[in-house]
Amino acid sequence: KQEVTQIPAALSVPEGENLVLNCSFTDSAIYNLQWFRQDPGKGLTSLLLIQSSQREQTSGRLNASLDKSSGRSTLYIAASQPGDSATYLCAAPEGGANSKLTFGKGITLSVRP
C-alpha cells in the first residue's frame, strides 16, 4: 500500500526566498508522481507531472525532481512571491495502469511580503 508523507505541514518564508518542499513515498514502483497546488476553497491545480523515467520537470519558477530509489520527490520554488501562498500536495500511484493516487496531507506555504 502506498503511503505519501509531506513534512513539515506548514512553512512560512519571506518573499524572494528560494524554497524546497519535500515529499516521500513508500512504494517506489510508481508510474509517475504529481504535484498540485490548492488555494483555499478551491480545487486542485496540477503543477507538474514527472514520469517514472524522468528525473525532473520544470515549469517557470517551479522545478520538481524525482528519486524513485530513495522514495523522494522535491518541489523547488525559485524567488517565492506572496501569490505562491497555497497548499502544495504531492500524489503517487500504487502502481499499475489503472491504479489510484495516494495524496500526501500537503504543505501549507505562506510567503510574507
Added chain:
Amino acid sequence: DTAVSQTPKYLVTQMGNDKSIKCEQNLGHDTMYWYKQDSKKFLKIMFSYNNKELIINETVPNRFSPKSPDKAHLNLHINSLELGDSAVYFCASSQQGPGELFFGEGSRLTVL
C-alpha cells in the same frame, strides 16, 4: 471554458436526505474519479470509472452510488445522508490512469 465542472458547488441538507452531485469533463479523458476531502483537508479516492466501467471502488458505504452515463460524465448519488458525510467532494479526470489529473472546483456538502 471549464475543463472539469461539477454542480452544485454548495449543498446544505438535513440528515436522512438524498442528494446528487454531477460532474462533466470536456477534456476527452477516459477516466473519471470522485475524491473526498475531509475537515482535516485529507484527500482520499472514493471511485474511479474508465470508459463508463467502475475500476476503483474504495471502502465507501453503499449509500454512495456513482453513475457514469458516458465517459464525459460521472455523477455521485448519496442516500440517507449522515453528519459524517459533510466534506468537500471533488471530481477529477485523466487520460487512462494514472495520467495527469485535472480537478473540478469541488462541491461542499454540509449535513445538518
